[in-house]
Structure formats: C-alpha cells, structure tokens
Amino acid sequence: MTRDEWALSRNSLDQQKGDKYGDKNLPLVASIGEKYVVYSGLGELMIFITGSCEYDELILMDILATMIEIVKGICKKGVTEAGVIEAYHKISIHSDELIKSGFLNIIQNDTIYSYAHMKYDKTTK
Amino acid sequence: MNKNRIGEKKDDDDSYIPFQGLEKGIVLQEKRLFSETPVNPRKCSTLITKLLYLLSQGEKFTKQEATDVFFAVSKVFQSKDIPLRRMMFLMLKELSTLADDVIIIIASLTKDMSGNVPIYKANAIRVLCRITDSSLLPQVERYFKQAIVDKDPHVASAALISGNHLMKSSPELVKRWVSEVQETVNSKSTMVQYHGLALLHQIKQHDRLGVSKLVTSLVRGSVKSPYAMCLLIRLAAEVMEESEDKIFFEFLESCLRNRSEMVVYEAARAICSLKNVSTKDIAQAVSVLQMFLSSSKATLRFAAVRTLNKVAVTFPLSVTTCNLDMESLITDSNRSIATLAITTLLKTGNESSVDRLMKQITSFMGDISDEFKIVVVDAIRVLTIKFPQKHRSLMTFLSNILREEGGYEYKKAIVDSILSIVVQIPESKEAGLGHLCEFIEDCEFTFLATKILHLLGQEGPNTKQPSKYIRYIYNRTSLENAFVRSSAVSALATFGAKLENLRPSIIVLLRRCLYDNDDEVRDRASFYLDVLEKRDAPLVHRLISNVNIDIPLVNLEQALKDYLRNPSKKAFDITDVSTEVAEAPVVKKETTTGAKKGPASTTAAAATQFATFGKLFKSSQPVELTESETEYVVSCVKHIFNDRIVFQYTVTNTLKEQQLEKVMVKMVPQSADFKVEGAISAPVLPFDVAGTTYVSVKYVPGGHPSGTFACTLKFIVKEVDTSTGDVDDSGFDDDYQLEEIEVTTSDYMKKTMVSSFQEEWDRLGEDNEVVETFNLSTMKTIPDAVKEISTYLGMQAVDRSDQVEPKKTKHVLLLAGKFAGDVPVLAMARMKLQTGVVMQLLVRSEDQ
Numbered sequence: 001m002t003r004d005e006w007a008l009s010r011n012s013l014d015q016q017k018g019d020k021y022g023d024k025n026l027p028l029v030a031s032i033g034e035k036y037v038v039y040s041g042l043g044e045l046m047i048f049i050t051g052s053c054e055y056d057e058l059i060l061m062d063i064l065a066t067m068i069e070i071v072k073g074i075c076k077k078g079v080t081e082a083g084v085i086e087a088y089h090k091i092s093i094h095s096d097e098l099i100k101s102g103f104l105n106i107i108q109n110d111t112i113y114s115y116a117h118m119k120y121d122k123t124t125k
Numbered sequence: 126m127n128k129n130r131i132g133e134k135k136d137d138d139d140s141y142i143p144f145q146g147l148e149k150g151i152v153l154q155e156k157r158l159f160s161e162t163p164v165n166p167r168k169c170s171t172l173i174t175k176l177l178y179l180l181s182q183g184e185k186f187t188k189q190e191a192t193d194v195f196f197a198v199s200k201v202f203q204s205k206d207i208p209l210r211r212m213m214f215l216m217l218k219e220l221s222t223l224a225d226d227v228i229i230i231i232a233s234l235t236k237d238m239s240g241n242v243p244i245y246k247a248n249a250i251r252v253l254c255r256i257t258d259s260s261l262l263p264q265v266e267r268y269f270k271q272a273i274v275d276k277d278p279h280v281a282s283a284a285l286i287s288g289n290h291l292m293k294s295s296p297e298l299v300k301r302w303v304s305e306v307q308e309t310v311n312s313k314s315t316m317v318q319y320h321g322l323a324l325l326h327q328i329k330q331h332d333r334l335g336v337s338k339l340v341t342s343l344v345r346g347s348v349k350s351p352y353a354m355c356l357l358i359r360l361a362a363e364v365m366e367e368s369e370d371k372i373f374f375e376f377l378e379s380c381l382r383n384r385s386e387m388v389v390y391e392a393a394r395a396i397c398s399l400k401n402v403s404t405k406d407i408a409q410a411v412s413v414l415q416m417f418l419s420s421s422k423a424t425l426r427f428a429a430v431r432t433l434n435k436v437a438v439t440f441p442l443s444v445t446t447c448n449l450d451m452e453s454l455i456t457d458s459n460r461s462i463a464t465l466a467i468t469t470l471l472k473t474g475n476e477s478s479v480d481r482l483m484k485q486i487t488s489f490m491g492d493i494s495d496e497f498k499i500v501v502v503d504a505i506r507v508l509t510i511k512f513p514q515k516h517r518s519l520m521t522f523l524s525n526i527l528r529e530e531g532g533y534e535y536k537k538a539i540v541d542s543i544l545s546i547v548v549q550i551p552e553s554k555e556a557g558l559g560h561l562c563e564f565i566e567d568c569e570f571t572f573l574a575t576k577i578l579h580l581l582g583q584e585g586p587n588t589k590q591p592s593k594y595i596r597y598i599y600n601r602t603s604l605e606n607a608f609v610r611s612s613a614v615s616a617l618a619t620f621g622a623k624l625e626n627l628r629p630s631i632i633v634l635l636r637r638c639l640y641d642n643d644d645e646v647r648d649r650a651s652f653y654l655d656v657l658e659k660r661d662a663p664l665v666h667r668l669i670s671n672v673n674i675d676i677p678l679v680n681l682e683q684a685l686k687d688y689l690r691n692p693s694k695k696a697f698d699i700t701d702v703s704t705e706v707a708e709a710p711v712v713k714k715e716t717t718t719g720a721k722k723g724p725a726s727t728t729a730a731a732a733t734q735f736a737t738f739g740k741l742f743k744s745s746q747p748v749e750l751t752e753s754e755t756e757y758v759v760s761c762v763k764h765i766f767n768d769r770i771v772f773q774y775t776v777t778n779t780l781k782e783q784q785l786e787k788v789m790v791k792m793v794p795q796s797a798d799f800k801v802e803g804a805i806s807a808p809v810l811p812f813d814v815a816g817t818t819y820v821s822v823k824y825v826p827g828g829h830p831s832g833t834f835a836c837t838l839k840f841i842v843k844e845v846d847t848s849t850g851d852v853d854d855s856g857f858d859d860d861y862q863l864e865e866i867e868v869t870t871s872d873y874m875k876k877t878m879v880s881s882f883q884e885e886w887d888r889l890g891e892d893n894e895v896v897e898t899f900n901l902s903t904m905k906t907i908p909d910a911v912k913e914i915s916t917y918l919g920m921q922a923v924d925r926s927d928q929v930e931p932k933k934t935k936h937v938l939l940l941a942g943k944f945a946g947d948v949p950v951l952a953m954a955r956m957k958l959q960t961g962v963v964m965q966l967l968v969r970s971e972d973q
Contacts, residue, residue, distance in 0.1 A: 027422075027423055027424065028423060028459050028461075029423050029424045029427040029459065029461060029462075030461045031431070031461065038424060054355065054356060054359060056428065057424040057427055057428050058386065058387040058390055058391075058424055058425070058428055059352065059355070059387065060424070061422065061424040062387070081142060082142050082143060085142060085143045085144055085178070086143045088143075088144075088174055088177070088178055089170060089173070089174035089177065089212060092174075092177055092215060093211055093212070093215060096215055096218075100251065100283070100286050101286070101290060103286045103289060103320070103323075104316075104319075104352065105282060105286065105316065106279075106282070106316055107316070107352075115244065115247075115279055116211070117207070117208070117211075118207040118208070118210065118211050118244045119244070
C-alpha cells in the first residue's frame with residue numbers, strides 16, 4: 001500500500017467526500033505478489049481482507065462488504081475503537097460464521113446473523 | 126489489580142478502551158467460573174471474550190495453560206445457554222491447536238452431532254475437524270459422511286469445509302466420501318454447492334479424466350451459485366489445456382453474459398489466459414473488460430486493468446481499443462489501478478501517442494511510491510526499444526526522473542534502463558552518456574557511480590567528442606569515496622590507452638592521483654602510468670584498452686586462492702587457469718542413496734590404468750541408470766579421452782541380506798564404431814556401501830561417434846546372515862538389467878567462455894561455416910528451445926543470449942565451446958516461433 005492510499009483510507013474526511021464516482025465508501029485494492037488485499041476504513045476501524053488463488057479481489061470485495069455490514073450492525077452507535085473491542089465477542093462469532101479457517105462459509109448477512117445467534121436460518125427452512 | 130471494565134458503566138472519558146491493561150495471569154485465575162454449578166452464562170461469556178482477545182493480541186499461552194483452559198471451557202457443554210454454547214465452540218476451536226489431550230471432548234462432540242439441533246451439529250463438526258488426526262478419523266468418519274448429506278445447509282457446509290481441511294492430513298479417507306460429496310453439487314443452497322464443488326475438485330485433482338467428466342457434466346447449467354461458477358470456470362480453463370472440445374469454450378463465452386459481475390470477469394480472465402486463443406476469440410473478453418474499466422467499483426477496475434495488462438503483452442493490438450478508458454484511469458485515486466493503467470498504455474501505445482503519454486506520466490510519477498515507479502521505468506525501457514525513433518524524448522524523461530528524489534532500487538532501475546537503451550540503440554549513446562555524466566556529479570550510490578564510470582571508460586573514447594567526458598571522470602577522483610575514485614582512475618586510463626592524442630593530458634591527471642590517500646587508488650594510478658609511459662602499443666592494448674579474460678571468474682578466483690595458500694617461487698601464470706565453465710564436481714560426488722563409500726583400491730587401480738590414456742578432456746554429469754528405490758542403485762559418469770571413453774559406474778547394494786562380489790557392468794555397443802576394451806570390477810560390495818567399477822571403450826581417434834550401449838550389471842551374490850553379519854562362502858552368479866546409456870555429441874563438447882563472440886565469429890569466417898535448418902516441432906516456446914539446444918549441444922550460452930523473455934517469437938542464441946581435441950567451436954542458432962520452433966543453426970570451427 002502506498003502512503004497515499006493509507007492516508008486516504010484513514011482520512012474520514014476524504015471518505016465523506018467520496019471519489020469521482022460518488023462512492024462514499026472507498027474500498028481500495030492492491031496486490032502483493034500473488035496475494036490480493038481489499039481494504040477500507042470504517043469509522044475508527046480499518047478492515048483488511050486478503051486472499052490468494054480463487055479468492056481474488058472480486059470475491060474479497062463481497063467478503064469485505066459483508067464484514068462492513070456485520071460491524072455496522074453490531075456497533076449501532078458508531079464504529080469506534082472502544083465500541084469494537086466492547087463488542088469483540090459478537091464480531092468474533094459473526095466473522096467465524098463468515099469465514100471458516102480460510103474458506104468463505106456464508107456470505108448473506110441475515111444468514112450469518114441467524115447462525116451467530118444459534119437460530120435456524122429462516123430463508124432455508 | 127483487575128482493570129477490565131466490561132459490564133461496568135462506561136466512562137464519559139473518550140480515551141476509555143475496554144481490556145486496556147488486561148493481564149493473562151489474572152484472566153486465567155478466573156477459569157474457576159467454568160466449574161461453578163450452575164455456570165453463570167454472563168460471566169463465562171465475558172471470560173471467554175477476554176481469553177479470545179488475549180489470543181488475538183498475540184499473547185502466548187503455554188501448553189499447560191492452554192490445556193487447563195481447554196478443559197475448563199469444555200465444562201460449558203452442560204450449559205443450555207445458547208450464546209454461551211456458541212462462544213464455547215469458538216474457544217475450543219482456538220485452543221485445539223495449543224492444548225494437549227484435546228480428544229477427550231470427543232464424547233461431548235459426538236453427542237451434539239448425533240442430536241437433533243442442527244446448530245449444535247454444525248459447530249461440533251467444526252471443532253471435531255480441528256481436534257481429529259489421521260488415526261482418529263476412521264472412528265468418526267461416519268459423522269462427517271452423514272453431515273455432508275444433511276438437509277440443513279449449515280451442517281452440510283460445515284462438513285464439506287472440514288473435508289477440505291482433512292484432505293491435507295487424510296486424503297485417502299476423505300476420497301471415500303466422493304459419492305456423498307457428489308450429491309451436494311446439485312444442492313439448492315448456493316454455498317453448499319460451492320463447498321461441494323471445491324471438495325470434489327480437491328478429491329479428483331490428480332485424476333484428469335475425472336475432472337474432465339465432472340466439468341463436462343456441470344457446464345450444461347446445473348450450477349447456480351456464482352462462487353461455484355467461478356470455480357467451475359477455472360476448472361474448465363484447466364481442462365481446456367488438454368482437451369480441444371468446443372463445449373468448454375462455449376461455456377466460457379456463455380459466462381460472459383452472466384448476471385454476476387464476478388462470473389463475467391472470471392470468464393473474461395480465463396479466456397485471456399488460454400494458451401492457443403486467437404485474436405477473434407479474445408475480442409469479446411476484452412470488450413467486457415473495457416466495460417469494467419469505467420465501473421464505479423474499484424475492485425472491478427483493478428481486476429480489469431490487471432488482466433488487460435497481461436493481455437497487452439501477447440495481444441497489444443486487441444487492447445488498443447481500451448486506451449481511451451485507460452487514460453482516464455491515470456488519475457484514479459487508487460494508485461495500484463493508476464500504475465497498471467500507465468504500464469498497459471506504455472505497452473499498447475503507438476508512436477504518435479508516446480509524447481502525449483509521457484506528459485501525463487510526468488505529473489503522475491510524483492504521486493506514487495518507488496516500487497510502482499520501477500514498474501513504470503521498466504515499461505518505458507521496453508517502449509523505447511519498441512520505438513527507437515523516440516529515444517531522445519524518452520531518454521530525457523528518464524534523466525529527469527533520475528534527478529528527482531528516490532531510493533537505490535529506483536535509481537538503479539533507471540540507470541539500468543538507460544544502459545540497456547544505449548546498448549540496444551547505438552544512436553542514443555551520446556545522449557545517454559551525457560545524462561549519466563550529469564547524474565554521477567551528484568550520485569549518492571557508490572555502486573551506480575562505479576558502474577557508470579566503467580561504462581564511460583568503455584564507450585566514451587568511441588564517441589565523436591570523447592574529451593568532454595574527461596572532466597566528469599576527473600572530478601570523481603577528488604570528490605568521492607575511495608571506490609569511486611579507483612573506478613575513475615581506471616576510466617581515465619582507458620581513455621589514455623585508446624586515444625593517443627589525449628594521452629599526455631591523461632598522464633598529467635593520473636600523476637595527480639599518485640598523492641591520493643587510498644592504497645588502491647595510488648596502486649592503480651601508478652600501474653596505469655607505468656604502462657602508458659612505456660608507449661608500447663601492444664602492451665597498452667593488452668593491459669588497459671582490451672583486457673580479454675577468457676576465463677570464468679570463478680576459476681580465476683579459485684586459482685588465486687590456491688596460489689596464495691601454497692605459494693611457490695614461480696610467478697602466478699594466468700594461462701594455467703582452466704577455461705572450462707565449472708559444472709558440479711563429479712568424481713567426488715556422493716551417491717544418491719547417501720551410502721558410504723567403498724574401498725579406494727578400485728579407484729587407485731583405475732587411476733593407474735587410465736594414466737596411459739592421455740589427458741582427460743571432460744567428465745560428464747552422473748546419469749542414473751536405475752530408479753532410486755531399486756535393489757541395486759547404479760549411476761554412471763563418462764570420462765572422455767582422446768580416443769577412449771571410460772565409464773565409471775557407482776553401484777550401491779540396498780539389500781541387507783546380500784553381499785555382492787566381483788561387480789562389473791557388461792556393455793554391448795549398438796554401434797560398430799565403439800569397441801569395449803576392458804573393465805575393472807569392484808571386488809566386494811556389502812550392504813549400503815557404494816562401489817565403483819569401470820569400463821573402457823575405444824573409438825577411432827578423431828571419429829567421435831555417437832551411440833547407445835546396452836548395460837547389464839553382473840555380480841556374484843552371497844547370502845548374509847543379518848543377525849550375525851556372517852557371509853556365506855558359496856555364492857551364485859546373477860545379473861541385473863540396467864537402462865541403456867547413450868554417448869552423444871554433447872559428451873565431446875565442453876563449455877567455454879569467449880570475451881567477444883562477434884570478433885571470434887568474424888575471425889573464423891564463412892569458409893569454416895556449416896549451416897542447417899531444423900524444425901523443432903515439440904518446442905512450444907523460445908525459452909524452452911533455448912534451454913534444450915544449449916543442453917543438447919553441450920555448449921555455453923554467451924553474451925546473455927540465454928536470457929529470453931517468455932513471449933518472444935524470435936531470438937538468436939550464441940554458443941561457445943571446445944570440441945574434443947581442444948578445438949574451439951562457435952554456434953549461432955536463429956530461432957523463430959511458428960507452429961513449433963524453426964531454427965537455423967550456423968556452426969563455425971577451424972576443424973571441419
């Protein structure tokens with residue numbers, strides 16, 4: 001990642017302005033060797049998703065989008081460092097449903113929510 | 126003091142961070158909470174959260190600590206609180222790799238797996254996968270198999286993903302689940318379909334026919350999941366490497382019209398990566414990628430420009446249609462995308478667009494980091510060589526960025542690019558040297574300065590106004606460190622040697638260097654002064670202006686080290702150093718089985734006998750005549766003499782119950798040009814001891830024939846009592862068939878270096894030339910052909926002609942060697958890639 005991209009991600013002001021496509025959530029992408037990294041800022045948080053082989057930048061983008069929704073859903077009062085650590089157990093369980101030991105498990109946000117709360121998934125019933 | 130604050134009221138203070146100052150020791154003391162009856166769900170959940178947090182922060186748990194916590198947490202199986210059970214499963218998974226005796230919870234896990242609650246089942250399967258090893262798996266296999274075909278997709282996915290992990294430790298066992306896994310590919314759940322296909326591919330990956338059948342059955346449209354489709358596209362592309370069935374290509378084309386962008390991109394990427402794709406086939410894929418270039422999603426733009434960058438190497442004309450869209454990406458906020466766009470434009474731009482492109486790049490370069498800049502510099506180098514007419518503007522650009530701030534690797538890349546352009550485009554030499562002279566006026570990198578000074582010394586005297594470079598070089602003798610000053614002295618001396626009219630002035634400058642602080646600088650100055658003042662033209666030519674060392678540096682270094690180690694009264698003579706390019710030492714090489722060496726008597730006898738054969742010309746690399754796991758492991762080295770070949774066989778007996786005696790190899794030549802003269806057998810060969818046997822074969826001097834030999838290992842076998850080590854007195858004759866051994870032209874050739882191939886080539890002349898054309902139909906690429914030809918002829922590639930870019934369609938390979946009898950031979954192979962590789966081979970040598 002370049003210095004500019006790091007600054008761009010951390011600077012919430014730039015995120016609010018958005019880029020020329022009008023996209024306020026500014027996910028960035030880079031490749032390091034054979035590995036792809038998709039990353040974005042969310043409040044005080046920086047989320048990095050990295051993968052290789054079949055997990056290229058497009059699938060990682062889907063995973064990142066789901067991860068952002070998970071964190072937003074859990075940290076309803078705003079994504080701050082304290083809030084994230086306070087909800088650490090919830091985020092851990094939800095992300096455990098999202099990715100299992102390096103494999104993409106479930107991508108639908110509501111399904112992840114159901115299983116994280118040990119409920120049946122109504123969509124598949 | 127316990128500083129954690131979860132569950133307490135938050136401070137209004139903004140700097141409040143939960144778990145700040147959390148200490149492992151204090152947290153571990155709380156594990157008694159898990160043993161309470163009944164367990165307090167809230168407190169236990171909080172405790173598990175703290176433990177997980179500590180683990181994620183890199184806190185190290187000892188084995189004992191991890192085991193204690195593991196057992197403590199496992200007591201939560203008795204709790205019916207659902208959130209707590211969920212946390213428990215998570216914690217058990219994290220600790221499973223750290224703790225001992227983890228299999229103790231199998232009973233609890235199997236109870237959950239046999240139960241009616243699918244949520245518990247799925248999580249229990251995941252934990253089971255982590256704690257199971259290959260010895261335990263057969264006992265719990267049925268749970269996985271049942272779970273794979275479970276109606277609940279959560280359970281099925283858990284089992285399938287577990288199967289993927291278990292393939293690493295127990296592949297044979299997981300392969301037995303193939304029929305269950307096959308069913309999941311038709312599941313209604315998109316994720317189960319995806320996981321099932323992934324596991325099925327893992328199971329069948331070594332069975333090409335199986336994979337082909339799997340893909341053929343699925344491309345007809347039963348796959349709905351976009352992730353499974355992406356995987357299927359990759360599998361189809363793999364199968365297409367070997368199959369020419371059109372159904373796979375039609376499938377890829379149909380995927381270009383899929384609803385999911387991911388699938389569309391994957392299909393476009395797969396089509397672009399196919400080996401024998403035509404321009405027409407690739408056009409549709411490129412148009413899809415062109416659409417993605419203007420997408421609002423950064424990942425799509427990145428993916429598209431990344432793929433187009435690769436396509437531009439092989440199909441630059443196909444990508445030119447996207448140039449306008451890519452130009453708009455130069456200002457993209459994502460610098461990775463911008464750099465890829467620039468480099469793609471540099472590959473596909475035409476001569477008229479170069480100037481416009483360079484203006485855009487100039488402003489862009491300041492915004493990116495060094496690693497991206499290096500990529501751009503390399504692309505500019507390729508562009509300059511592609512459009513030699515534009516060398517002036519491109520060289521100016523390179524020199525401008527050379528003056529800007531940057532690290533060593535970046536500056537080195539620019540200097541190397543300029544040097545490469547100067548070598549490949551002679552018209553650019555003066556401009557290039559001028560730019561480099563300005564650079565060394567303020568260069569902080571010693572290596573780069575010395576490299577440029579050396580180049581100035583070589584090329585400067587050959588320019589129209591050589592004297593203008595002397596100022597730059599002389600400045601370096603006073604303003605720089607000792608390494609650079611030494612190089613500057615050498616460069617000055619080269620000017621003095623090559624330009625007689627400037628020699629008096631150079632001598633004056635060199636005299637000033639005699640007062641330098643550094644020994645090396647003074648030594649060089651006095652040496653060069655001495656040579657130049659002698660006015661002996663051949664001496665000056667030999668020692669300064671045309672120093673030809675036709676000796677590999679490795680050999681020279683070794684010879685100098687040996688001389689210093691064992692000094693003699695005789696002066697060091699460079700002509701005594703071997704010119705042969707060093708290969709792996711053969712005579713002292715250990716056997717492949719690592720067996721102990723046998724008695725030296727055989728070797729000594731051989732040495733005595735073969736001393737009469739004259740000077741050894743060459744020894745080949747060892748050739749294996751058996752597999753490494755056979756009863757008798759045999760390898761052979763061929764020693765080439767003037768009119769004989771000595772085959773040295775290294776034989777190892779791998780059977781404990783046998784001892785071999787009078788071991789020899791019977792060789793039967795298939796060609797009448799060879800005559801087997803004699804052999805030396807290995808007297809005794811116990812178990813795991815390598816012995817050596819020799820066979821001498823004669824041929825007509827100067828004939829140098831090729832041919833194969835049928836080889837049979839003959840010996841007397843004596844039984845050995847493995848308990849006592851006693852050997853039977855009586856034995857029986859036996860033999861063992863070996864692979865044939867071949868003697869080819871390359872065996873009579875050894876690799877040598879030449880300092881100037883062109884000079885030697887011109888000296889030999891067309892009168893000593895033989896030309897023939899070959900069609901190498903089995904070679905698919907130029908690099909493969911280069912490698913094969915060098916190996917087949919046994920000659921050394923010179924002037925870096927073995928360095929070939931992968932996609933090149935034309936190349937000239939230059940080879941040098943010495944044939945038996947120390948006859949120098951040069952070869953030039955002109956290659957062109959068509960259906961195979963067409964090669965015109967020119968060979969020059971004084972000996973017909």
